[in-house]
Amino acid sequence: MLAGKRILLIIGGGIAAFKSLDLIRRLRESGATVVPVLTKASEEFVTPLSVSALSAEKVYRDLFDLTDEAEMGHIELSRAADLVVVAPATADLMGKMAAGLANDLASTLLMATDKRVLIAPSMNVRMWEHSATVRNFATLKGDGVLFVGPNEGSMACGEFGPGRMAEPMEIVAAVEAAIADGPLNGKHVLVTSGPTHEPIDPVRYIANRSSGAQGTAIAQALSALGAEVTFVTGPADVSPPAGVRVIEVQTAREMLAAVQAAMPADAAVFAAAVADWRMAEETTSKMKKDGKGSLPVLNFAENPDILATVSQMKKGRPDLVVGFAAETDDVVKNATAKRKRKGCDWIVANDVSPETGIMGGSENAVVVIKADGAEDWPRMGKDQVATRLAAAIAEALD
């Protein structure tokens, strides 16, 4: 899967560094060349000799090592790779990356690279939950850095919670997703997914039954064909796919803003079940019963239509815009009208009547409506719908 690919692996100074030795083996088994870089702190956990023996490559350690500069300068080193991976990514390294510091070899390479960066955070749960790390995480995601993990579990320090580095095979899967070869190489595809939550008051919200399964599967399938995927997701039940850029939102308006910020894109797939309405006025205090049995009146306002907004962009519209239509009656007729009304190129229509078990289930039966007519796909797993749709998108963009 990674044959001919070159990974620049930066090993940070954390207890999980021992797992990076196994990661090197796994990446090499998958066909990759692994060029290791050690930080000063990581040498307290793994030795240059073991890293070099496992990678069968020279280990890079020091920014001011003139021999290395003669052989390969740090700028060149950062660019000769297909992907830069940081595992483990400590709180310190994340902080440096977010702040743009470049005071040692690892941080300089991260600043100088023109390749995508995938990081596997690893730290104590309190450090992961510290407001500084939360801020840095958000900044790095905004910068397009890809994440794998951290996972939840017991830690070397004896505490339990999120902060454990992802397992080597999970990291390999994320690397494969990030640099897959395929017909969508060089294409940026945006995918929206999941429900949106529209607050009623600080404790209640309007939601829907979307699990995010179909959108997640589509993002994964597009990434497997080599696309660079931006995945904008509401609060979904399923975890976002590895190796794609994830932007988490709550409301329809946040989703629209995230979509607009992620442009330009070659194609966009709108699989999210966006709430059509939100509360007309935002309340900052909790609504209370008045004790006399009178019922609250909720005043709604219409949410922006994200699919229609993008489909009707005058400048910079993606070459292919794909919408979904969740219908309970007259599926093809309603979805055909929806395609026209919103101005998208394709509509993937499905029947979400409760008896179909599609909303929240693992299967889907869709009709794909294009300008020249409707194509009926048999009922199949959401993963298979995703694979077929991704292949059709690749063909259309070719």
Ligand code: CTP
């Ligand atoms: N959609 C969107 N923004 C909205 C509402 C819907 O981007 N505010 C997108 C969905 O992601 C989907 C498509 O529009 O791709 C159709 O969604 P659907 O819920 O079927 O249609 P609605 O526009 O809500 O129309 P209606 O409720 O009248 O069926």
